[in-house]
Amino acid sequence: MICNLGSLVALDLSYNNLSGMLLDCSGNLSFSLSILSLRRNNFHGNIPQICKKGSKLKMIDFSQNQLQGWIPRSLVNCTMLEILVLGNNQINDYFPSWLRVLPKLGVLILRYNQLQGAIGKPKSNFVFPNLHIVDFSYSSLTGKNRPMYMQANTSFDLPGYIWKSQYAYSMTFTNRGIEIAYERIPYIFIAMDLSSNKFEGEIPELMGNLKGIQVLNLSNNLLTSSIPSSLEKLIALEALDLSQNKLSGKISPQLTQLTFFAFFNVYNNHLIRPIPHGNQFDTF
Template sequence: MVDFSIFLHLKSLSFLSLPYLNTRSTVDMSLFSHLKSLDCLDLSGNTLKISSTLYLPPLIYTTLTLSSCNISEFPKFLQNQTRLIYLDISANQIKGHVPEWLWSLPILRYLNISQNSFTGFEGSTDIIQKSAKTMLDISSNLFHDLPLLPSSMMFFSASDNLFSGEIPRGICELLILDTLVLSNNNFSGSVPQCFNTFNTTLSILHLHNNSLSGVFWAESVSDHLRSLDLGNNQFSGELPKSLINCTQLEFLNVEKNKFRDKFPSWLRLLPNLQILVLRSNEFYGPIYSHGDSFSFPKLRIFDISNNLFTGVLPSAYFSGWNAMSSVVDFVDNTPIRFAGSGTGYYHKSVGLTNKGLSMELVGSVLTMYKTVDVSGNIFEGDMPESISLLKELIVLNMSNNAFTGHIPPSLVNLTNLQSLDLSQNQLSGKIPPELGKLTFLARMNFSHNMLEGPIPQGTQIQSQDSSSFAENPWLCGAPLQETCGGGEEKEEGEEKEEEDQVLSWIAAAIGYIPGVVCGFSISHILISYKHAWFMRIFHSFA
């Protein structure tokens, strides 16, 4: 239990932050009506009691954060808070329409009403357009119609709603827009060819998981882009080479589209690129040509799986990938600051497969993962020895290709590796026993290759299911049922038994033949002696 009355005598208190107190106490908002000097109040994560008739005189609130407070109705007391600059009432259970008077608060700049159940806006959307908002987050609601936005808008997030139709061209007229997030809706048609023409400040453009199609034109690319997410749409054509002008680009995700192009090796020229996801498109051909640089110095996630890439990866291909070779700290939050107090953050996200499971990495978790996924292509030749340089790698997936040769024992250098998939290739030789030393390696898959010999007995390897080693004709040992050397020993035993039998017969024969000869000799002597005796007797009678 928390006694909030202890704050009532602090008449000059200007900053009060009490988020997530982990108490069953219900906080009555009327308690704070006496704190007329409050400049910032944060009660997030606590259960609030807000009477529908509650009236609070205009306070000095410039920042009010009431996120995750079990609020079910839009707080009416806010109508008089004319000094409010920053308002966050996200992650509550508020339904219905956003009240019209909210847009009339004269200096309100930041408004976060995300993660509620709003379905629309009261009054005309012109009221919103005429307001002076700079940051608006209406994501994760039930909105159907995109409102007209004020020209002062810098940050707009409307992901996870029910929007459909084409993206309004009016967005291009927001000349100082920095962040536009429209992911997880049902927008269709093409992207307006105007972001670069009219808007020169756009740095975050996320259109993930819609029904957008056509060519993503170079005119849609702002040179200031830091994060571009076009994943899970129906874009076609080539990847716009104008991205080479986006020297600040850190995040590029075009997964699950219909892009048909050669590998964009020119992306190596982007000095800040950290995440590159080309998964599930129609990219084709080799990913390396003579004279190309190997270096992707800041790349942490490299996913080109399920395309049509071919050729041999040079032994030194992964040299110069410094961010995967050593511990490098990255901050993935994208702060948008504005006059007054408060900061808005948008977290990037990306999906990947780890330990055989699909997962989504969001925000700070995304900065921890370092992965290489080249599965589902037509690569051949030896696995590049330079993979062993990527000491911070967590996921390595090279399955479903045509790699040959042996598994490099140097993979033991990947001491942070958690998932290794080399299945469905043409790898030969033995599984390096050194892999048993990788203590974090929770999942590995060597199935459908031409590996041979005993499976190493290390704890990490033996903990795998037998399916991880299946369809290797000459592989043996636990957890497979095929025992190593058992058949050979049996064969040798049978052969030895047969040899012993032959030797016994030979010995018997050797023993038998002299006996027979000796028998015949004795018999002949006896018969001769007997004949002579009879003859002597016969002559005596005669």
Template sequence: MSELVYVDISKNALTGFDGPKDAIQTSPLEMLDISSNTFQDPFPLLPNSTRFFSASDNRFSGEIPTTICGLVSLDTLLLSNNRFIGSIPRCFKSFNTKLSLLHLRNNNLSGKFPEESISVGLISLDVSGNQLSGELPRSLINCTRLEFLNVEDNMFNDTFPSWLSLLPDLQTLLLSNNRFIGSIPRCFKSFNTKLSLLHLRNNNLSGKFPEESISVGLISLDVSGNQLSGAYVTDNKQERFMGFSFSNYHKSVVLAIKGSEMELLGSGFRMYKTIDVSGNRLEGDIPQSIGLLKGLIVLNMSNNAFTGHIPTSLSNLTNLQSLDLSENRLSGNIPPELGKLSFLALMNFSNNMLEGPIPLGTQIQSQNSSSFAENPGLCGAPLEETCGGGEEVYEVIKEENDQVLSWIAVAIAYVPGVFCGLTIGHILTLYKPEWFMRIFHSFA
């Protein structure tokens, strides 16, 4: 089959290629997709003509073969969700400058991320879910076409790489679950207006939450320290090749959606717009500018040290479905305007220093009382504490009312008695004055 250039045998139960290791090496293949099977070693020798190779979701083990680096036409290499060990090959840069998509997600790769592994043509790089350590390679600064960078779930130990903000096309930066230190940089808004996803979850970040990091282009900001849950997101950029339409971006993004776990797949899946800065040591006021992000669906700022009042600008987030401000040091009232957010299905204000009545509204009143717990000054439904003093005030008022009723009863009984007594006394003084004097002296 000398004209066969495109083969897609993904999502089956195939275990390997029949024949020797080089069984397909002489074929004219340019695009080969064997993902989502049960392929095992040996790793196949690929044709020199290969441009696209996807072997994700299989059972390949051992080290990533360096023979891949000899594929001078290779543009896309997807080896995620296998059992590869060892370090990332150092040859990607020196042997292949055309490589634009390199995804090695969820393997057992370890060691430092070598500078020599960075191809200057990279557009999408995903090495998340491994055991990589050390610093991020500074050679990434040369990848001027880089749009997507995911190094989550590793052991990188570095100061926050603010220099990445100089990459002109960077749209997605995922650094969660590592050991990055320092504060959230202020440079993303001013240096890079294209950045839309910034995930820094579960690191050692500290300091205030900078107002300057909130840009109207930022649709997902995640620096949470909670248990992971979320969705796999794939955009719909397509590449036309030999009459076939093939999605060339396989971007995996972890999001916290309403506190539940979900896995969503699909090339046309809409990206959730979220901000999650939970589980850090952020302090100061919650930025009013968050209210500018009108499309926001999830906002989680729990388990930090935020102080001040809940900004009323949150009422502008008319699409908001989940709001978690628990375990901070917030004070003041819950803004009544939040009661108008009709899509707000899940909220949590517990473990703060809030006070005053809980706003009325169908969505707020339907919450469990635990969503408002450990705020000694809060009152009103769904809490049992009634606003204005609660049951104690009610008992005082009831007792006072009972006393008033008692005095009224006495008055009702006393007035006729006095009237009758005066009437009888008047009659006695007129007709029998001696009887009146005897009665008067007997009482005296």
């Protein structure tokens, strides 16, 4: 009967004692259904191919059942899907990286299943573009977590024993006008120092594409023209040193909007008034 309800918008049969296998015809309902919840029942067997092209499903919750097999690949047709909850079942599958194509998927919960294999590196910049809640706990997924600091993993064989160690990289880098010795280099530290060279001409507008950069030092060169407006896009920028160049014009007031900005040096240029005020500039 349910398969014939062509105008059904929401189907919630959760928290019952229903059993058996899920209906193969449920794919036909995806053209009208937005909500499909069968949470906490006793359904078993494979999950049917519930999504067809043109599906309107926004939420699927089959958690806390006894479902087995693979995650149905037809889910890629559910382009409006926002929530997918399949936790606490007996699903035996690999990490579903193919779900990355779903543009609106925000919640993905697959906990307490038999997921296996590795979570690989993304092949695209647009991987799970809207995902903000993910739960793969109590599975058998593998992979290596990147350490907080850059290091080399070293090892050599001894008779009857393999010796392993981590060698932390170190460096000396000028940050906020001070030469600092970093005994360990944090992975999250992103910086560029091109100071004390003979660079001429304008600062390239492309500098505004360095969205993750925290420290930028172009001091002691032969740079001319004005400070490019594209630097306003460097939302992670903490320190900017443009001192000892031949820059002219005004300092853009938009730089005051950079919320992490803490060090700004334009000493010995040809800049003119006014000096911007407000926001971050008032904290210097």
